[in-house]
Structure formats: structure tokens, C-alpha cells
Amino acid sequence: MKSKKIINDPKQVVAELLEGLVAACHGQIRKLDGVNALVKAELPGDKVGLLIGGGSGHEPVFHGFIGENMADGAACGNIFAAPSPDIILAATRALDRGRGVLYLYGNYAGDNMNFDIAAEMAAEEGMRTRTVRNWDDVASAPPERMEQRRGIAGDLFAIKIAGAAAAQVKDLDEVYRVASLARDNLRSMGVAVSAGSIPETGEPTFELPDDEMEIGMGLHGEPGVYRDKMLPADALVEKMLERILPDLPFRPGDQVALLVNDLGATTMMELLIVNRRVRQILKDRNIQVYDTVVGSYCTCQEMAGFSITLLKLNDELKHYYDMPAQSFGYTRR
């Protein structure tokens, strides 16, 4: 069954959503001419640039995270598709203030290739870039193949930390180091109970029987790792944390930031029931939750389901985590 979408011309979805986002930000961000890239309206003269990006359709990630102590710009692809190199290059030019630009994005073949092509083009123009790929999804590959893991909702915390570092530290290599440390301390896992759809076709991205769920579902609607019959929230959370906690591992005494993320169509009611059980389990393991974020941050259209993300904090990461941040999709005071 095709899904109902409140859109106009399907081919104009990305252009129109970006126009709406710019309007919602009241002059704080602007769109570059001719390409789907958004940048902060005012950029300090000597700042390391933080450029994020990826396929659209996952709002508010990525373009909703441009703002104070967050990203400086975003390269926006079509729905679920990496931005092309010309978009990334145009955004790089707009952000480069002579101190270089950090690329931070989710680890997907398309994003990797397009950002790499853009980085080569930027180097030809004399601009310096470095790249951090987020790969927080523990379900997408075993630990020994970390570099094949996908980036999912942990993007939010990676951007939060990298954005704060890029605002404070005027050295690209140092911002790269801090962003990499955040990435290395992130672990996530998702579950989907029903599919999202591609706005351009209205078709669901996968089929799932009414009584089943997909464990390890990625952010792009690509199938997960295995299917199971529906479980109560508590049992499901236990299954997910059984995979997440030993992976880093998170140990007794650790401090973490916790994100319970809606994949698009799951209610706050359900997310809070999930959060309740997450906190019980973490308390039993003597893992201290320093901060909790619950809501829609990385979505896949009307996909129903959620993901759990933990960021292990040390003193350095906590410093950047505590800096205030303001953006359309995420604010911390």
C-alpha cells in the first residue's frame, strides 16, 4: 500500500523542505545558490568549519543540526541518497576560513565516496579537510569490522561534541581528534516495527509482517539483521542493551549520555516506556546517566521503531558536551 504524504511535486521534496527549514531558523542559516547546501548566516573569520551531511529524509539529521556550537553547514542529498560532490564542494568553499573544514557524516558507501571526491576537489583548490565517519550501529557489523558499521542516531552526539570543539579550538587536527574520540565512544542499536516509505514513489522501503519486528534496522530503511516476533518493551530493551553494553564495553562506574531516538512514527509514550527500562538496566549495572535526550532526531520517514544510543563521557568530552548548543533540531542550555 502506498503511504499518504503531505507533499507537492515529489521531485521538489528536498528543495521545499530546505526552504521550510531556512524559514524556521529566522535568518540564522541560508541556502547556497544553485545547490542543496545550508550554511550558517554568520561565520566567524578564523573558525575551523564543521560540515555535516548525508541523504535527506532523516530530519532533523543532518541539516537540522546547524547552529551555535553545532555544525556550520550541511550538504543535503536527495532522499536517502548521499549528496553529490559539487554540493559538498560548494559548502566547503563557503565554510573554509583558512583553518580547514572537518567533514563529519554517517559511514555509508555513498557518503564516503562523494565526500572523498569532494575532499580531493577541495585539496586541488588549496583547502584543507579532514574526515570523521560515524559508525555507532553495533548491529551492522561485528567489532573487528568496525569500519563497516553504519552511522545512525549517534550522529547527534558526534555533531554536538564536534560542533563545540570546532567553536572553541582553532586547529583542524585537534577538532578531528576530539570528534574521533566522540565517535569511538558511541554505540547505538535500532529496532523497527514498520517501514518508512520513499516520498518519490510512496512505496515502503521493506515489507514486514504485522506481528514481527526487525532488529538492527538501519536509518535508511535498508533491512536489519534479523527478524523476531514482537516483544514487550522491557524484553526488547534488554535484548538491545545486551548487544550495546558489552560492545564498547560500558563498565560499572562509567558516565554516559543517553539518547532514545524515534525512527519517525513512534510515540513519545513508547519512547518513555523504553527509557524507563533503559534506566533500570543501567542502574543495575552501575552506569550513571549524565544526561538524557528523548525524541525524534534521526528518522526514516514514517518508520516506526526506535534506537538507543550511549555516549561514554570522560572529562574532555563532558567539557564539550556541556557547552550550550542551539539549532533547529537540538538545543542544550
Add this chain to the structure above:
Amino acid sequence: MSVSQLPVAQVTQMVLHVCQGMEGSKDLLTQADKAIGDGDHGVGMARGFEAVRQKVSSQPFASVGDVFKAVGTALLTSVGGASGAIFGTLFRGGASRLGDRQALDAASLAILLSDGLRAVQERGKAKPGDKTMVDALGPASQMAQELTTIDLDEALSQVTEAARLGMESTKNMVAALGKSQSLGERSLGHPDPGAVSTYLMLKFMAEYVHQIA
């Protein structure tokens, strides 16, 4: 009548025929991608070849290399995703040594495919057997290297058949790269959508050359 080579103006016409074919394959590619991917390949390739059509029909070209470079650049900047980078790189890389060729013959087809294959593998790191478009492009390129002295129409027929067999062989492979790698064994039985596109592009090239023969 056989076709030994195509002058630049007819290479442009051939590309336009490929555009029509690829735009018409949108639903087929969408279904292929939905089976093991996120289902956006058909929409992306249709958008890409619409951009190719606009670019190629709006200007004359000085060489075969210029035509294919324009194809690659249009795909690179319009498809997005892995497909845009890969198919853009295929044509841009493949065109690099064809900048002085005034006609496409079997020898320049072999260069287009071998240089394109090398560029794609450098960019995407895919090896044969990873269940990617390389599994269709590799056999096609290999076949083309053996046919550099025959007529273009006959070479394209055999190259297309090699690509088809390569595409079919991806049904028996487990995805090792890209979004479908997380499927593991579940990717068995379905062809790689990029391999399907590679086969189709060659098929439409061959189709055009046989039409004018």
C-alpha cells in the same frame, strides 16, 4: 550491414538512446533495489540520465572522450548516493584516454571499459565477487579487451552478453559492500542493482548500434 565505428555525433545519439532506456527502466531498477537495498536506485538513475540527456543534447562535442566525460559529470552531480559516485567515476575515468578519438570503435570501447573499471575499483574498493556492479563491468571489460579488432556492433553484442552473465552471477553472491552487506545470506538470489544498471547501459548501447546497422 555492420558498423565498424561511430562518429562523435552518433555517439551522442547513442547516449540519448541509453538515456531513454535507463529512464524507462526506473521501475525495474526500483524493484531490484527494494529486494536488497533501500529502493532508491531506479529513481536516482532515472534522474541521472535525465540530466545526461539535457547535457548531451544541448551542446556539440569535440571527441568521444568529451561525450563520456559529460555523461560522467552529469551522473556525478545529479544521481547522488553511491550510484552517482560510481557511475560518474565509471564514465569520467573511462573517458580520460579518449579525448582525441573522433569515433568510437571496438578498441576505444575496450579502453572506456577498462579505464572505467580501474577508476571505479579505486574509488569504491570493490573486488570481484563482492556483489557489486564490478561483477558485471569486469567481465564486460575483459571481453572487450579480446575484441578490439572486430566491428563495434559485434563487439557490443558480446560485451553486453558478458555483462548479462556477470549480472546473473551476482544472484549467487553475498553482498560484501554497501547498504546490502548487512543482509548477509539474505542477499542471495537477487542480482545487484548496480550490476543490472551496468548490463542495461551496455544493452541500450548495443541496441542503438544494431538499429543503425
